[in-house]
Amino acid sequence: AQSVSQHNHHVILSEAASLELGCNYSYGGTVNLFWYVQYPGQHLQLLLKYFSGDPLVKGIKGFEAEFIKSKFSFNLRKPSVQWSDTAEYFCAVNADNYGQNFVFGPGTRLSVLP
Amino acid sequence: EAQVTQNPRYLITVTGKKLTVTCSQNMNHEYMSWYRQDPGLGLRQIYYSMNVEVTDKGDVPEGYKVSRKEKRNFPLILESPSPNQTSLYFCASGAHTVDEAFFGQGTRLTVV
Numbered sequence: 001a002q003s004v005s006q007h008n009h010h011v012i013l014s015e016a017a018s019l020e021l022g023c024n025y026s027y028g029g030t031v032n033l034f035w036y037v038q039y040p041g042q043h044l045q046l047l048l049k050y051f052s053g054d055p056l057v058k059g060i061k062g063f064e065a066e067f068i069k070s071k072f073s074f075n076l077r078k079p080s081v082q083w084s085d086t087a088e089y090f091c092a093v094n095a096d097n098y099g100q101n102f103v104f105g106p107g108t109r110l111s112v113l114p
Numbered sequence: 115e116a117q118v119t120q121n122p123r124y125l126i127t128v129t130g131k132k133l134t135v136t137c138s139q140n141m142n143h144e145y146m147s148w149y150r151q152d153p154g155l156g157l158r159q160i161y162y163s164m165n166v167e168v169t170d171k172g173d174v175p176e177g178y179k180v181s182r183k184e185k186r187n188f189p190l191i192l193e194s195p196s197p198n199q200t201s202l203y204f205c206a207s208g209a210h211t212v213d214e215a216f217f218g219q220g221t222r223l224t225v226v
Contacts, residue, residue: 104156
């Protein structure tokens with residue numbers, strides 16, 4: 001069975017600090033990878049996605065992620081966080097080309113201090 | 115505006131009283147699914163549907179039912195809710211199997 005792990009449960013940063021959130025998945029086949037963000041009280045929104053090609057993908061709001069196949073990782077990065085980035089971040093994998101069966105990680109809560 | 119709409123947003127009910135959470139999307143998506151979100155567990159898929167009259171179990175289907183009689187609607191039915199079904203529920207839709215999912219605003223359900 002597929003699974004997704006996220007390295008940190010809660011990350012606290014000051015504004016302008018750099019961010020890296022870890023994500024690892026377990027699946028031996030072809031995967032499609034996603035990062036979603038959930039702002040307080042809101043629904044999940046897509047930050048970025050990787051299907052194939054350049055392993056460094058850029059998303060919205062200055063986020064980027066790097067797919068490292070050999071490490072089964074898809075870490076999310078942002079050079080300089082803002083207070084408005086305070087949210088919960090979910091890594092997700094779709095490795096089953098049937099029915100959009102996403103497997104989500106447990107989430108990482110990011111708190112950015114002004 | 116393209117969106118996935120869930121109703122109600124908040125619901126408190128008693129054990130055993132049947133309830134339905136509605137979900138509707140206006141993007142003509144073929145794929146729809148239901149997730150529950152619990153602290154520390156992320157989102158877990160309950161049921162999904164590839165098209166009208168085609169539904170299948172996700173990872174945590176026990177205690178839930180769904181139906182897909184129309185392309186735009188995908189209601190979640192709890193025939194006899196129990197306290198362990200207290201959770202935050204999200205409906206999602208997508209155009210293709212491997213494309214992104216669009217999520218509704220969520221329904222916070224409390225079963226007492």
